[in-house]
Amino acid sequence: MSNGRAPDRSRRSERSRQAILEATRALISEVGYRKVSIEAIATRAGVGKQTIYRWWPSKGAVIFDAFLALSDAGGEGGLALPDTGDLEADLKLVMRATVAEFADPAFEKPIRALNAEIVNDPDLAAQYREQLARPVDDAKRARLRSAQRAGQLAADADLDLVLEVLYAPLFQRWLHRTGPLNAEYADSLVDITLKAFRP
Amino acid sequence: MSNGRAPDRSRRSERSRQAILEATRALISEVGYRKVSIEAIATRAGVGKQTIYRWWPSKGAVIFDAFLALSDAGGEGGLALPDTGDLEADLKLVMRATVAEFADPAFEKPIRALNAEIVNDPDLAAQYREQLARPVDDAKRARLRSAQRAGQLAADADLDLVLEVLYAPLFQRWLHRTGPLNAEYADSLVDITLKAFRP
Amino acid sequence: MSNGRAPDRSRRSERSRQAILEATRALISEVGYRKVSIEAIATRAGVGKQTIYRWWPSKGAVIFDAFLALSDAGGEGGLALPDTGDLEADLKLVMRATVAEFADPAFEKPIRALNAEIVNDPDLAAQYREQLARPVDDAKRARLRSAQRAGQLAADADLDLVLEVLYAPLFQRWLHRTGPLNAEYADSLVDITLKAFRP
Amino acid sequence: MSNGRAPDRSRRSERSRQAILEATRALISEVGYRKVSIEAIATRAGVGKQTIYRWWPSKGAVIFDAFLALSDAGGEGGLALPDTGDLEADLKLVMRATVAEFADPAFEKPIRALNAEIVNDPDLAAQYREQLARPVDDAKRARLRSAQRAGQLAADADLDLVLEVLYAPLFQRWLHRTGPLNAEYADSLVDITLKAFRP
DNA sequence: GAGTAAACGAGACGGTACGTCAGGTCTTTCC
DNA sequence: GGAAAGACCTGACGTACCGTCTCGTTTACTC
Numbered sequence: 001m002s003n004g005r006a007p008d009r010s011r012r013s014e015r016s017r018q019a020i021l022e023a024t025r026a027l028i029s030e031v032g033y034r035k036v037s038i039e040a041i042a043t044r045a046g047v048g049k050q051t052i053y054r055w056w057p058s059k060g061a062v063i064f065d066a067f068l069a070l071s072d073a074g075g076e077g078g079l080a081l082p083d084t085g086d087l088e089a090d091l092k093l094v095m096r097a098t099v100a101e102f103a104d105p106a107f108e109k110p111i112r113a114l115n116a117e118i119v120n121d122p123d124l125a126a127q128y129r130e131q132l133a134r135p136v137d138d139a140k141r142a143r144l145r146s147a148q149r150a151g152q153l154a155a156d157a158d159l160d161l162v163l164e165v166l167y168a169p170l171f172q173r174w175l176h177r178t179g180p181l182n183a184e185y186a187d188s189l190v191d192i193t194l195k196a197f198r199p
Numbered sequence: 200m201s202n203g204r205a206p207d208r209s210r211r212s213e214r215s216r217q218a219i220l221e222a223t224r225a226l227i228s229e230v231g232y233r234k235v236s237i238e239a240i241a242t243r244a245g246v247g248k249q250t251i252y253r254w255w256p257s258k259g260a261v262i263f264d265a266f267l268a269l270s271d272a273g274g275e276g277g278l279a280l281p282d283t284g285d286l287e288a289d290l291k292l293v294m295r296a297t298v299a300e301f302a303d304p305a306f307e308k309p310i311r312a313l314n315a316e317i318v319n320d321p322d323l324a325a326q327y328r329e330q331l332a333r334p335v336d337d338a339k340r341a342r343l344r345s346a347q348r349a350g351q352l353a354a355d356a357d358l359d360l361v362l363e364v365l366y367a368p369l370f371q372r373w374l375h376r377t378g379p380l381n382a383e384y385a386d387s388l389v390d391i392t393l394k395a396f397r398p
Numbered sequence: 399m400s401n402g403r404a405p406d407r408s409r410r411s412e413r414s415r416q417a418i419l420e421a422t423r424a425l426i427s428e429v430g431y432r433k434v435s436i437e438a439i440a441t442r443a444g445v446g447k448q449t450i451y452r453w454w455p456s457k458g459a460v461i462f463d464a465f466l467a468l469s470d471a472g473g474e475g476g477l478a479l480p481d482t483g484d485l486e487a488d489l490k491l492v493m494r495a496t497v498a499e500f501a502d503p504a505f506e507k508p509i510r511a512l513n514a515e516i517v518n519d520p521d522l523a524a525q526y527r528e529q530l531a532r533p534v535d536d537a538k539r540a541r542l543r544s545a546q547r548a549g550q551l552a553a554d555a556d557l558d559l560v561l562e563v564l565y566a567p568l569f570q571r572w573l574h575r576t577g578p579l580n581a582e583y584a585d586s587l588v589d590i591t592l593k594a595f596r597p
Numbered sequence: 598m599s600n601g602r603a604p605d606r607s608r609r610s611e612r613s614r615q616a617i618l619e620a621t622r623a624l625i626s627e628v629g630y631r632k633v634s635i636e637a638i639a640t641r642a643g644v645g646k647q648t649i650y651r652w653w654p655s656k657g658a659v660i661f662d663a664f665l666a667l668s669d670a671g672g673e674g675g676l677a678l679p680d681t682g683d684l685e686a687d688l689k690l691v692m693r694a695t696v697a698e699f700a701d702p703a704f705e706k707p708i709r710a711l712n713a714e715i716v717n718d719p720d721l722a723a724q725y726r727e728q729l730a731r732p733v734d735d736a737k738r739a740r741l742r743s744a745q746r747a748g749q750l751a752a753d754a755d756l757d758l759v760l761e762v763l764y765a766p767l768f769q770r771w772l773h774r775t776g777p778l779n780a781e782y783a784d785s786l787v788d789i790t791l792k793a794f795r796p
Numbered sequence: 797g798a799g800t801a802a803a804c805g806a807g808a809c810g811g812t813a814c815g816t817c818a819g820g821t822c823t824t825t826c827c
Numbered sequence: 828g829g830a831a832a833g834a835c836c837t838g839a840c841g842t843a844c845c846g847t848c849t850c851g852t853t854t855a856c857t858c
Contacts (some may be wrong), residue, residue, distance in 0.1 A: 032398060033319055048831045053820065061808055071844070106310065109236050116318045122231050125376050133375070143224065158387070160378065161368070168371035169363035176317065176332070183396050188357070192364060196395035210808055210850070247810045252841065299840055409824070409834055429719055437813055438741070446836045451815065510716050516773065517713045518630050523774050531773070556785070558776065559766070563789060566769035567761035574715065575722050577757065586755070590762060594793035608803055608855075636844055650846065747801045 003101035012055065020052060029106065035065070035112030060117035060124045067114050068131060079135050081143040087152045088141065089193055095166070095186035102174045103181050115175065137163060137185035157197045166193045206253050218244035219251060221263035228305065232312035235262070247325065259316035261321045266313050267330060278334050280342040286351045287393055289342065294365070294385035301373045301379050335361060356396045365392045405452050417443035418450060422464035427504065431511035434461070458515035458522045465512050466529060477533050479541040485550045486592055488541065493564070493584035500572045501579050513573065535561060555595045564591045604651050605781040616642035619651060621663035622707065629711035633660070657714035657721045664711050665728060677734050684749045685791055687740065692763070692783035699771045700778050714774065734760060754794045763790045 022023050034161035036047050038059055043048045056062045064188045118125045140163055147153040153162070166189055173179050222244035226235045237258055241248045255261045281289050300306055317324045339362055346352040352361070365388055372378050418583050421443035425434045436457060440447045454460045480488050499505050516523045524566055538561055545551040551560070620642035624633045635656060638648045640773045679687050698704055704758055715722045747767040750759070763786055770776045 016830075038820085039818055042831095046831085048833080049820080050822085050832090052831060054829085076812090112318050115374075116315050119315045120316070124374060130374065133377075161387060161391065162372060164368035165364055165395075168367035169360070171371055172363060172367040175314075176328065177321060178328060178332075181392060188360060192360065192395045196364075197389045207807070207850095211808070215809075237841085238839055241810090245810075247808095247812095248841080249811090249843090250809065253808075335807095406833070407853080409832090412836070414835075434811055436815085440836095443838085446813080446834095446838090448817090448837095449621045449835065476697060497717070513772075514713050514716045517709050520627035527773065527775060531775075547736065559785060559789065562769060563762055563793075566765035567758070570761060570765040570768050573712075575719060576726060576730075586758060590758065590793045594762075605802060608801090610803070611856090613804075633842055639805095645803095645807080646846080647806090648804060651803080673833085688809080758849085 013051075016047050016051055017055070018046070018186040020047055021066045025045075025070060028063065028066070028110050028113050031061075032109060033116060036113070038062075058121075058124075060121050061127075063110075063113055063117060064124060064127060065120050067110050070110065071132060077146065079139045081139050083143055083146055085150065087143075087150070088190060091166070091190045091193075092187050094140075094171070095190055096183050098167075099170065099181045099183065099186045102170070112155065124165050151199060153194075154197050154199045162193060162197050165196060166190070205303065211254065212250075215244070216248050216254070219246055219261065220265045220268045222246075223261050224269060225267070227262065227309050227312050231308065232262075232315060235312070237261075257320070257323075259320050262309070262312055263323055263326060266309050269309065270331060277330075280338050280339045282342055282345055283296050284340075284349065286346040286349070287389060290365070290384050290389045290392075293339075293368070293391055295382050297366070298380045298382065298385045299368065301369070311374075351396060352393075353396050353398045361392060361396050364395060365389070373384055405512045405531065409563060410453065411449075414443070414445050414449050415453070418445055418460065419464045421507065422460050423446075426464070426508050426511050430507060431461075431514060434511070436460075439554065450503045455524075456519070458519050458541075459525075461515055462513055462525060465508055468508070477537045479482060479537050481541055481544055483548065485541075485545040485548070486588060489564070489591075490585050492538075493568070493588055494581050496565075496568065497579045497584045500568070531563060549597060551592075552595050552597045560591060560595050563594060564588070600747055601711060606780065609652065610648075613642070613644050613648050614652070615617060617644055618663045618666050620644075622667060625663070625707050625710050626659065626703065630660075630706065633710070635659075636645050650749065654719070655721075657718050658724075659712055659719060659756050660707075661724060661729075664707050665776075668729060676736045678736050680740055680743055682747065684740075684744040685749070685787060688787045688790075692735075692767070692787055693780050695767065696778045696780065696783045699767070712793070730777060750791075751794050751796045759794050762793060763787070 011090075020041060023041050026038065027040055027044060028145065036059070038049060040051055041047075041062065042052055052062065059173055081094055084090055102111070114128070118128050141159045144153060144157075144159050148155050148157065168187055170181065170185070173185075174181060179185070201222075222240050223235065226239055226243060231241075235258070237248060237251055237332060240246075240261065241251055245298055251261065255264065280293055282310065284288055295302070301310070317327050317389060340358045343352060343358050346372050368388055369380065369384070372384075378384070405519070418439060421439050422434070425438055425442060432505075434457070436447060436450055439445075439460065440450055450460065454463070479492055479561060482488055500509070516526050540556045542551060542555075542557050542560055546553050546555065567587055568579065568583070571583075577583070605733065617638060620638050624637055625639060628637075633656070635646060638644075638659065639649055647715055651773065654660065678691055681687055696769070709723070715725055738756045740755050741750060741754075741759055745754065746751050766786055767782070768779070769783075771778060776782070
């Protein structure tokens with residue numbers, strides 16, 4: 001009865017898909033999130049609008065996929081954090097890298113665009129948690145569990161809470177632009193977190 | 200020289216201003232942020248579109264003002280947190296209230312709408328910091344200073360950092376919907392924070 | 399170089415075109431020229447405004463086309479005036495019909511609307527001359543040439559001038575409402591013209 | 598009962614009246630009839646909009662007055678046509694002057710603007726007949742009556758008709774831009790008219 | 797001269813329409 | 828049958844003016 005038949009994935013043009021994601025990325029960087037339109041993406045990608053609507057349910061979804069493609073361009077599989085045995089040093093390394101990433105103008109615009117979509121779209125938020133945040137968080141949790149085994153972290157610490165204490169201040173400061181993002185700040189967060197969750 | 204002459208504030212219609220803010224609030228709650236349009240606000244408020252454009256530079260600014268009017272409807276002056284001498288009890292009280300507020304559907308939509316605007320609009324973010332966040336943060340900092348004097352908090356603790364560790368996890372969890380917001384969570388954050396910053 | 403790509407004529411929706419012209423005609427008759435707006439035409443025709451702007455450059459052009467469709471609804475081809483051999487009788491017949499047409503309220507409003515546009519729009523005036531006036535004038539000139547051959551009109555008479563003397567007084571009287579339009583007046587104009595241009 | 602008290606003519610500011618008419622004239626010449634707005638006139642004249650609405654019922658009326666002021670700037674009283682005794686010569690003189698006037702770009706725009714208003718506004722048309730056309734036509738009729746007395750024109754000729762045959766072709770040709778306006782054309786119209794109405 | 801009433805400039809107001817842009821749907825044409 | 832192209836309807840954008848309605852501020856006429 002439903003006319004809304006699902007498109008046949010096997011016939012999908014990989015060429016068009018790539019062109020769309022590439023165009024989306026370029027447009028977000030160039031003109032900013034506000035001015036990115038499906039129309040502009042289609043034109044830039046040399047693609048019919050219908051080709052976008054056929055495969056993505058919303059503009060947010062396209063942006064999300066564009067961002068996803070950008071993120072895991074490197075490697076899918078065994079994402080892992082350094083584990084030298086020195087938790088403090090390892091975390092500071094990672095946090096400094098994160099701070100630098102957030103400060104990088106090339107990354108900033110897309111991440112802001114994505115967050116603007118996520119705030120008001122629960123589905124997209126779920127997708128974000130599953131596909132973007134989870135792999136990274138899993139890696140972080142693995143490193144923390146290793147620290148717990150080494151007695152550097154309270155054995156009963158709620159690792160999700162540890163991650164939140166570690167990352168949320170940074171995220172909020174970046175989102176609301178309430179303060180500078182630099183290496184000292186990264187180090188402070190690690191120090192505080194370790195103090196809060198030490199055995 | 201400039202033709203863009205500034206509107207005469209003294210002639211401004213308070214009646215229209217109120218109607219616009221009220222209509223904005225109602226629309227955000229009813230139809231959601233995405234579907235709030237200047238056109239809809241004007242119609243609902245019984246106001247010409249130009250009256251909105253005359254006094255606000257962007258849709259975000261209207262939403263911000265609507266939210267501002269909602270927030271400080273209660274009281275302008277001496278916003279203060281409870282100070283019973285027991286920092287832990289006082290903070291848990293406040294944090295539980297904050298958690299409840301975030302969970303209240305009536306508050307949720309406008310706050311999300313506002314955050315969506317803030318993410319991509321630095322000016323609006325600054326306005327948010329100054330007019331909405333600052334007064335509240337000042338009150339919180341005052342309570343924390345009192346705790347420092349009472350020896351319940353490290354004397355050299357960076358109070359901005361304390362606030363971030365206390366609130367940012369809650370904020371992030373709410374924004375990204377990564378976990379439940381309840382009294383236990385509120386208490387955990389207080390416990391963690393006090394442990395991290397105790398003398 | 400120009401982004402303003404020309405619309406593809408072959409894809410044009412005939413259905414929309416007809417609806418627009420019909421709505422225009424109806425609106426002119428009902429509410430009067432002054433209140434005919436693109437917006438109203440679009441709504442009435444159940445059409446997007448863009449569809450009008452895509453195919454017509456100005457409101458005047460739409461009105462013109464609506465009028466054109468009305469005029470040659472009858473027949474394209476062999477428009478011809480009666481030729482009984484009696485020039486005076488034939489012209490009086492035609493002039494009386496013309497007078498009646500101008501006096502018909504159903505015709506009056508659209509013609510006035512069209513003239514209001516023509517006065518200040520040279521392009522539209524040219525279009526009027528070519529597409530509306532010319533076919534009719536050609537038929538008239540043919541009849542006059544026949545009369546010249548029959549010796550009822552000076553052989554060297556400037557036929558354009560004859561037409562002007564015959565019709566312009568009627569047109570001006572109608573446009574400025576300077577006097578009554580009736581059969582007597584029509585006859586007078588024929589008498590005068592024949593006297594002025596007799597061999 | 599009515600609050601709409603009539604304005605007190607005696608208190609009217611002549612300075613504002615002049616400024617408005619001057620601004621109207623200037624705007625019609627500069628930006629064209631289409632873009633002349635009450636708002637623009639008020640701004641240009643350094644006058645409040647209400648001052649215009651207080652004294653004129655419509656944009657057409659302002660344009661009419663501006664044109665009126667332009668026309669009879671020269672002289673109010675005994676407008677009279679030359680009467681040398683030679684009707685043909687006198688008429689050709691007048692008609693050539695009229696042709697020149699219509700061809701003058703400085704006159705053309707305002708006259709077109711005025712006609713655009715008149716076409717759809719019967720009140721304005723009446724005002725036009727009474728205040729602009731009548732004085733001139735009276736003078737012309739006086740000259741024609743003199744010619745009748747001199748036996749140069751049929752004694753029973755309808756002078757209004759004579760005027761129409763003389764002027765309407767010129768007017769129509771100018772309005773619809775159907776042909777050149779020059780001295781030869783002026784002469785032709787006089788010749789034709791005299792032939793049509795000779796005794 | 798002081799008092800006052802009306803016209804004045806200014807411009808905010810509720811509106812209508814403008815002409816443009818983008819959203820998402822539908823149709824046509826090609827491959 | 829997917830994909831490009833693009834016309835279509837919808838609806839919001841931000842601007843220009845409409846005609847009305849206060850605001851203070853001249854201006855000019857009473858008293």
